[in-house]
Amino acid sequence: MPDIHPICWSCGVSRAPTDALCPACGKVQPPPPPQGVLDKFAVLGLPRAYELDERALEETFRAFSRKLHPDRFVRATPRERRFSLEQTTLLNDAYRTLRDPVRRAEHLLALRGVKVAGEERSGAGAMPQEFLEQALEDREKLLEAKMEGGPDAVARLAEGVRSKRQEAMEEIARALREPRPSDAQLRRTAELLARLRYYARYLDEVEGRAAEI
Amino acid sequence: MALLQIAEPGETRTKEACATAAVGIDLGTTNSLVAVVRPDPESGAGKPRALPVDEGSTLLPSVVSYTGGKTPIVGRAARRLAAEAPRETIVSVKRFMGKTSADPETRRLSPYQFAEGESGTVRFEVRGRAVTPVEVSAEILRALKARAEEQLGMEVRQAVITVPAYFDDAQRQATKEAGRLAGLEVLRLLNEPTAAALAYGLDKRSQGTFAVYDLGGGTFDISILKLVEGVFEVKAVGGDSALGGDDFDRAIAERLLVEMGRTRDPRLVRQAIDAAKAAKESLTRSDRVEVEIDGWTRMLTRAQMEEIIRPLVERTGPSSRRALKDAGVPEGKGLDGVILVGGSTRVPAVRAYVRELFGLQPLADIDPDEVVALGAAVQADLLTAEKPQHDVLLLDVAPLSLGLETMGGLVEKLIQRNTTIPTSATQEFTTFADAQSGMDIHVLQGERELVQDNRSLARFRLSGIPPLPAGLARVAVTFQVDADGILSVTAREQLTGVSQSITVKPSAGLTDEEIERMLLASIEHAEEDVQARLLIDARVEAQRILKAAEQQIENNGDLLAPDERQAIEAAMQTLREAAGAKDHRAVQDAIQRLDHVSAEFAKRVMDRGIERALKGHSVGEFEQGELSPHAQKAYSALRDD
Numbered sequence: 104m105p106d107i108h109p110i111c112w113s114c115g116v117s118r119a120p121t122d123a124l125c126p127a128c129g130k131v132q133p134p135p136p137p138q139g140v141l142d143k144f145a146v147l148g149l150p151r152a153y154e155l156d157e158r159a160l161e162e163t164f165r166a167f168s169r170k171l172h173p174d175r176f177v178r179a180t181p182r183e184r185r186f187s188l189e190q191t192t193l194l195n196d197a198y199r200t201l202r203d204p205v206r207r208a209e210h211l212l213a214l215r216g217v218k219v220a221g222e223e224r225s226g227a228g229a230m231p232q233e234f235l236e237q238a239l240e241d242r243e244k245l246l247e248a249k250m251e252g253g254p255d256a257v258a259r260l261a262e263g264v265r266s267k268r269q270e271a272m273e274e275i276a277r278a279l280r281e282p283r284p285s286d287a288q289l290r291r292t293a294e295l296l297a298r299l300r301y302y303a304r305y306l307d308e309v310e311g312r313a314a315e316i
Numbered sequence: 317m318a319l320l321q322i323a324e325p326g327e328t329r330t331k332e333a334c335a336t337a338a339v340g341i342d343l344g345t346t347n348s349l350v351a352v353v354r355p356d357p358e359s360g361a362g363k364p365r366a367l368p369v370d371e372g373s374t375l376l377p378s379v380v381s382y383t384g385g386k387t388p389i390v391g392r393a394a395r396r397l398a399a400e401a402p403r404e405t406i407v408s409v410k411r412f413m414g415k416t417s418a419d420p421e422t423r424r425l426s427p428y429q430f431a432e433g434e435s436g437t438v439r440f441e442v443r444g445r446a447v448t449p450v451e452v453s454a455e456i457l458r459a460l461k462a463r464a465e466e467q468l469g470m471e472v473r474q475a476v477i478t479v480p481a482y483f484d485d486a487q488r489q490a491t492k493e494a495g496r497l498a499g500l501e502v503l504r505l506l507n508e509p510t511a512a513a514l515a516y517g518l519d520k521r522s523q524g525t526f527a528v529y530d531l532g533g534g535t536f537d538i539s540i541l542k543l544v545e546g547v548f549e550v551k552a553v554g555g556d557s558a559l560g561g562d563d564f565d566r567a568i569a570e571r572l573l574v575e576m577g578r579t580r581d582p583r584l585v586r587q588a589i590d591a592a593k594a595a596k597e598s599l600t601r602s603d604r605v606e607v608e609i610d611g612w613t614r615m616l617t618r619a620q621m622e623e624i625i626r627p628l629v630e631r632t633g634p635s636s637r638r639a640l641k642d643a644g645v646p647e648g649k650g651l652d653g654v655i656l657v658g659g660s661t662r663v664p665a666v667r668a669y670v671r672e673l674f675g676l677q678p679l680a681d682i683d684p685d686e687v688v689a690l691g692a693a694v695q696a697d698l699l700t701a702e703k704p705q706h707d708v709l710l711l712d713v714a715p716l717s718l719g720l721e722t723m724g725g726l727v728e729k730l731i732q733r734n735t736t737i738p739t740s741a742t743q744e745f746t747t748f749a750d751a752q753s754g755m756d757i758h759v760l761q762g763e764r765e766l767v768q769d770n771r772s773l774a775r776f777r778l779s780g781i782p783p784l785p786a787g788l789a790r791v792a793v794t795f796q797v798d799a800d801g802i803l804s805v806t807a808r809e810q811l812t813g814v815s816q817s818i819t820v821k822p823s824a825g826l827t828d829e830e831i832e833r834m835l836l837a838s839i840e841h842a843e844e845d846v847q848a849r850l851l852i853d854a855r856v857e858a859q860r861i862l863k864a865a866e867q868q869i870e871n872n873g874d875l876l877a878p879d880e881r882q883a884i885e886a887a888m889q890t891l892r893e894a895a896g897a898k899d900h901r902a903v904q905d906a907i908q909r910l911d912h913v914s915a916e917f918a919k920r921v922m923d924r925g926i927e928r929a930l931k932g933h934s935v936g937e938f939e940q941g942e943l944s945p946h947a948q949k950a951y952s953a954l955r956d957d
Contacts, residue, residue, distance in 0.1 A: 133856065136863075138860060165544065165549075168709060172799075173798070173799040177503065182852075188796075191738050192739055195735070199735065
């Protein structure tokens, strides 16, 4: 099927669907139609890769913000104001996803059509049984430590989870650095990401305790 | 008029630009200010300047008295009436913005008489009539506008109005309404701490990460901002929309009244609060002060006062720590400065606590009372001037999470707090009963898990969902937060495209007639080129439909006879060509044509889906193909029941 190339509404020049500004006349463009998974790397004009220069990402985000933010369009036509709002919304979303390594990894999987289990509260069903049992056990230990062990015991448990998180992050990074990861690797990465969610919740609970003390 | 018409277009614009000014307004709990950036006639450089608006002072007390004739009295003159006419003189109206009469705020120690509004909005009963907080605030804005016009000798039409970062959607809406009611075009609602940082950032030309600790009369805000190359990025905000210097006054007054052991008529309460406020202010300079209320006297020392207010001051600690954590700033390091904003930061005990909390000597070189208005003036200049005096951009955040009610009275968050705005989020939901035709959408704001613990912003119903087996309809709910932090919600059923949308109203329950009455002539019409917009929309729609058709042919092509397939592909080609041309009607026609020739095919595809679902055909496989993760979740949760 041939692609339809969008054209600039102002000057009529053909442009890429993710171009926020017309390459010819510089006018702000409507965002790409919402279908499939939008490549958030493309929104920021960055290569699709897990490894990312955070400084460059920040600078790119700032540069785009300066051009696209609704504050820059207060005196523009209503249409341009609407496009500016929509483009800035996409830009903010892309930046939020890419600057966080976990979200970035999830997005890379999503772009390859792999979904991460446990996206929300009830999603844990897709995790392996042994992991869920381990999780349950960890929770009980944490509760016990909170009730009886005091801050030191809680800190020890948190340290254990932090190192597991670190290991998982490293494995994810390795898998995503591969030029052509296998399906098995991608599935494994998705599972690790689901685990990270669990670790994050666990650590939040620990920190909740820390704030109480 | 005729003269204007023959003038050169460029000239006209200059004249207009000269004739009106865009101002920054700090609509404060205790005092309100107006500031403006005017280029210096000699150097051309522009610095923001607060205008003297009340008896030579830049501070206009946020007090409105309905004691006189038709026109309410605003400012110092009104404040002098507070003691003798406590019920008719509204002080600190900001605390009531966007509040309902059920709100705890309306039950605190206060001298007012409340009238019950039809829809639960707070109304002050004054001289036999009921006024809303929005109307009271509009009086303050009207006074600022008029007095600024007098000072500047030109009309003031546009304004940036500041709000506490922690204001929720209803409070923001109410503030915007007040602005419109006062005849101002509200260019932007700007968060107060962000405004303060703007004033400081420009002054110091500094870069780095700053905390803005803003303790005003009625609200506490904490913001963490990063300033790099002229872009201010708000990293996190937090605070308490019902904590401020007024609470100090009340706590002190409460103690004094207990000691007096007298009945609490409104006049006495007002006097005690005024005495407490005066004592607090003189204790920032001296160690002890004599307090007098209605002939009763007592000596109050600074240590005693600090003991009374300490629990209140310490309430700023947890939200400050949380904001640092949200911003990813490690406690005790990583901050380059702490900026003090708000009159209450003059209290020495507050300054000491801030130093302790952040481990830094706080900055207070710009008058903490004026700094917010000055920042707002800078933003107004940025937004309106042909050539703004400064090249900066503010990137602000949503202060509170936004979500929807899901089964079991839980909140599903769509937008997390501290997300940079503008932002949007979409979540798909599905039906839980066969042939369910409607779905209630309940929009909530707050951080808690349970619906009842959050602020309810709006409820509406999406009806017209086509009859389908449970779990098959897909309703996409989209939240869009604009640059003012105001939310609009759209719900769309994906198969039929049935949709409903709302902009969350100044919800503290104003009725439509009330809003209409308040808005009257200020309805804004987008002067957009309708034709062009229709074409763009039609093209977008064409692309969406073509993509969907391609996908269906790829996945379910086996359901098509060769001639049917040919007809559909021909219609698709026609649509592609129409989308490349400039007539939106041709695009619409081609869409309809494609729709028509593919209707039978669409029906077969849907039947196949339904058949699979009813057979319990390997649910996993089906869900992967057809449903979003969210719908799957709802679907599997139901099966588990």
